[in-house]
Amino acid sequence: MNRKPLQAKKRAFRVLRSFKTAAAAGLFCTAFSGCSTLTQPIDGVPANRLPPEFFAEPKNDLVPVDISLLSLEPPRDYQLSGGDILGVYIEGVLPFNPPNAPPEPPPVNFPDADSTLPPSIGYPIAVQDDGTLALPLIEPLQVEGLTLDQVREAIRDAYIDSEILRPEKARPIVTIIKERTYDVIVVREDTATRSGGGDEIRGLSDQSASGGLVKLRAYQNDILHALVETGGLPGLTAKNEVKILRANKADQRKRAQFVQQFYAQQQAAKLNPCAHLPELPEDPSILRIPLRVKPGVVPNITDADVRLESGDIVYIESRETEVYYTGGMLGGGEFPLPRDYDLDVVGAMALAGQGLGASNNQRGGGGLGGGVSSIGGVPPGLVYILRKTPGNGQVAIEVDLAKALNDPRQRPLIQAGDTIILQYKCEEELLNFGLGTFFTFGVRELFRN
The missing domain is CATH 3.30.1950.10 (wza like domain)
Known part of the structure; x- marks a missing residue:
C-alpha cells in the first residue's frame, strides 16, 4: 500500500492545524496587547472634515518686510538738540x-x-x-x-x-x-551658541540671552541700526518680529496695569468651575513690528514706531516654544518647527525619522508602547495629530497615510504644541502577524519530516 499520499495529507493537516492555532493566538494577542485601535482608542476627526478654524495658518507665502521701513530718513541738514x-x-x-x-x-x-x-x-x-x-x-x-x-x-x-x-x-x-547719542538696550535670544537638531530645546546648548547697551547717533536711533549694531536681523531661532518696550513712565504704568487686570480676571474666573481661564491678550503698551507679512500687505510702520529714545528696550524673542512632539511608532521626541516655511504631517514624520511608507521593525506594534512586533514588515498607516484648543481643550485630527500620499489636502500643517501619534490599523496588525506566523511556523511545518 502506497503511504506517500497519506503522509502528504497528514503534513497538510498539521500545517492547517498550526495555522489555526497561530491565527487564534494572533487574534488573542492583537485584541489584548498589540492593536492600539482597541486597547488605546483615539476619537479622531478625519482631516478632510475638520473645520477651518482648527487648521494652522500657512506661512509659505509670507514675504520679508522692506527693511528700509525700520530706519529713519535723516534730514538734509543736521538739526541740533540737547546733547550735541x-x-x-x-x-x-x-x-x-x-x-x-x-x-x-x-x-x-x-x-x-x-x-x-x-x-x-x-x-x-x-x-x-x-x-x-x-x-x-x-x-x-x-x-x-x-x-x-x-x-x-x-x-x-x-x-x-x-x-x-x-x-x-x-x-x-x-x-x-x-553728535548726540541715545542709549538703547538690546536683548537678543538668537545669538547664543546652537548645536542644531533641536538640541537647543532639549537643554543641550546655551539658551541664555545676549544683549547690552548700544549708543546710537542722532538720526540713526532706529530699529535697523540697533539690530545692525548687535548682529543683524533676527536669526532662525528667533521669532519674525521685533518687540519694543518704551522707557517712558506712562508706558511702564500701562504695562503694570495690564498685568494686574489680567491676573484679576484669572482669579475671578477660578471662582466659576464651569468658566475657562482667560488667555493672556496682547499687551497694548508693547509695540510688535513684524518682519514677514502676507503678499500685497504693506505694514503701517511710522517714524514714531521705529524711533528709539534713551532707555528703550529692543527685544528679539526666542522660538524655543515653537515645537511639536511625537509618540507611538514614531517614538517619543521633541522637534523645532521651521520658522519661514510650512511643515505638514508627512514632513514632520520625516524629520522624526519615519518617512511615509517606511517600516520600523525595531519598535513595538501599537500606540503608546504596544507589544506586538512588526514581523511582517507592513508599515503603520494611521496618524493622529493631537492639537490644543482654547480653554484647555483638544481635538484629534485623523490622517490616513494611504490617502495622504495621494491627496495633499489630507496632509494638515503642523503647528506649535501638536503631538503626532503614529499607530497601526487593526488590519495591519493582523496582516503583520499572519505574515510573521507563516514565515515562522508555516515554513517550518512544510519542511518538517
Missing part, C-alpha cells in the same frame, strides 16, 4: 582777548575713529537738555531744531544786538564736535 556738542569760536569773546593783544587761533578738534564727522574748529559748548546754548555775555540762545547756519546767524545777531561786537567783527564759527 558744538565747536564755537567768536573772535574777541570766545576766547576773550585784551584790546591790544593779537587774537588767538581757534583750536582744531579731530573726531573719534568711529565717527563720520570731519575735523571741527572751536571751543566745545554743549547744547543743554532744554535746547539752549550758553555763551559768554549774552542770554542763552534757543537752538532746538536749528541748523548750523541758523545757529551761526543767531549768535551773530545776538552779539550785535547786545552791542558787544560790531557787524564787521561778528564772524562766529560754529561746527559739530560730537
Whole structure:
C-alpha cells in the first residue's frame, strides 16, 4: 500500500492545524496587547472634515518686510538738540582777548575713529537738555531744531544786538564736535551658541540671552541700526518680529496695569468651575513690528514706531516654544518647527525619522508602547495629530497615510504644541502577524519530516 499520499495529507493537516492555532493566538494577542485601535482608542476627526478654524495658518507665502521701513530718513541738514556738542569760536569773546593783544587761533578738534564727522574748529559748548546754548555775555540762545547756519546767524545777531561786537567783527564759527547719542538696550535670544537638531530645546546648548547697551547717533536711533549694531536681523531661532518696550513712565504704568487686570480676571474666573481661564491678550503698551507679512500687505510702520529714545528696550524673542512632539511608532521626541516655511504631517514624520511608507521593525506594534512586533514588515498607516484648543481643550485630527500620499489636502500643517501619534490599523496588525506566523511556523511545518 502506497503511504506517500497519506503522509502528504497528514503534513497538510498539521500545517492547517498550526495555522489555526497561530491565527487564534494572533487574534488573542492583537485584541489584548498589540492593536492600539482597541486597547488605546483615539476619537479622531478625519482631516478632510475638520473645520477651518482648527487648521494652522500657512506661512509659505509670507514675504520679508522692506527693511528700509525700520530706519529713519535723516534730514538734509543736521538739526541740533540737547546733547550735541558744538565747536564755537567768536573772535574777541570766545576766547576773550585784551584790546591790544593779537587774537588767538581757534583750536582744531579731530573726531573719534568711529565717527563720520570731519575735523571741527572751536571751543566745545554743549547744547543743554532744554535746547539752549550758553555763551559768554549774552542770554542763552534757543537752538532746538536749528541748523548750523541758523545757529551761526543767531549768535551773530545776538552779539550785535547786545552791542558787544560790531557787524564787521561778528564772524562766529560754529561746527559739530560730537553728535548726540541715545542709549538703547538690546536683548537678543538668537545669538547664543546652537548645536542644531533641536538640541537647543532639549537643554543641550546655551539658551541664555545676549544683549547690552548700544549708543546710537542722532538720526540713526532706529530699529535697523540697533539690530545692525548687535548682529543683524533676527536669526532662525528667533521669532519674525521685533518687540519694543518704551522707557517712558506712562508706558511702564500701562504695562503694570495690564498685568494686574489680567491676573484679576484669572482669579475671578477660578471662582466659576464651569468658566475657562482667560488667555493672556496682547499687551497694548508693547509695540510688535513684524518682519514677514502676507503678499500685497504693506505694514503701517511710522517714524514714531521705529524711533528709539534713551532707555528703550529692543527685544528679539526666542522660538524655543515653537515645537511639536511625537509618540507611538514614531517614538517619543521633541522637534523645532521651521520658522519661514510650512511643515505638514508627512514632513514632520520625516524629520522624526519615519518617512511615509517606511517600516520600523525595531519598535513595538501599537500606540503608546504596544507589544506586538512588526514581523511582517507592513508599515503603520494611521496618524493622529493631537492639537490644543482654547480653554484647555483638544481635538484629534485623523490622517490616513494611504490617502495622504495621494491627496495633499489630507496632509494638515503642523503647528506649535501638536503631538503626532503614529499607530497601526487593526488590519495591519493582523496582516503583520499572519505574515510573521507563516514565515515562522508555516515554513517550518512544510519542511518538517
